[in-house]
Amino acid sequence: MTVEKVTVTEGLTRLEIPKRTERKGPKSSRTPGFFNPDMVVNRDMSVMMSRYLHYSSREGPVAYLDLFSGCGAMGLRVAMESGAAVDVTFNDRSSSALGFVKSNIALNRLDAGTGQPPKVICREAQSLLGDERFEHIDIDPYGTPAPFIRPAMSSLAFTRTVLGERGAVVSLTATDTAPLCGTYPKVALRRYRAVVRKTPFMKEVGLRVLIGYAVLEAAQLDLAAIPILSFYHGHFFRVFTGVRPGAEPANDLIGSMGYIQYDPERYTWSILPYGRTDLPADRDGILLGPMWMGDMVLPALRKNLSRMSHPQFSQTTLRVLGKLTDEIETRFHYEVNELASIAGVSTPRRDVLLSRIKDAGHRASVTHYSPTSIKTSASTEELVELMG
């Protein structure tokens, strides 16, 4: 098939892409050299995190695998813009996608430096992971990353320092947000072995289920996949994990896994630890999980997020970073409309409600999950009082 091409710039990187993919909006996964401009936030954040994780390394270039490269946008941007020394291997099972990768390597002169020229491989992801070792693996398939997480964890080389200790990195993207958020509970049960239902805070549940799945998959291999930064945007979830070898750190992480017993009538929930054998009967609500109950952003990282953006980042990325910086770490969030309907009052402005909550001595913030939701240390009962 002849594919018409066009050249665009994303960040500081020039990309030759199939003409049909240049516009925003839904894409066909059959387009060779798949490129989605809506994923600029994902790639901007990956540039930022590669700088954070690999910039100051004295251990030589990081062996980075762009496992599902499409036209190579992710790996190219990380190599061109993170400022870290990165040896990228691009892989895709589509040879036409790799035609774009090769053009883009030449267009950005990534093969002109003194280091290793980038490798370009055409293999099924799982078969490549069975044969080679990498220090940072990026997983960005169509839909679910679930089948690739354990093979990627098994394919890590723990040859460098990550966040001060011996480790490696797995970053993953999931675009199957509908199952993860509870629209297709049977699919979520099958793919992630987790019970999910639609709730007012379903995006956070979806993200926590995805992280929890990665933590448990790694734990089976005596690895601790520590969540460093996780967020939702548009139609995808993104998770960066620092992976450490050892059963002990893996056990520690499992301590941050749990379920929630959610009562939709009262908009309340209680958190139950993973591994408990006396789970309460499904009477006062629904039992959801297992899922990750720990931090979504490492505290040391969150403090610095607003200073970590690069000038070339898109306005949307800057907005997401701003919200993530301001967001407090609480388990789950409240939709203000839902609270208003429980309290029987009209919906207050979110900033007004946030001030009232803080004035009453609680912590409270916006969330990046929805423009109409809040995070707070106040309980539902306290919030209902403060609504009217």
Ligand SMILES: C[S@@+](CC[C@H](N)C(=O)[O-])C[C@H]1O[C@@H](n2cnc3c(N)ncnc32)[C@H](O)[C@@H]1O
């Ligand atoms: C969502 S696109 C990747 C987008 C890319 N990371 C970017 O930022 O533009 C997914 C790519 O994975 C490739 N792919 C899907 N399943 C694969 C598999 N099992 N093994 C190798 N490549 C696969 C597809 O050909 C497609 O190019």
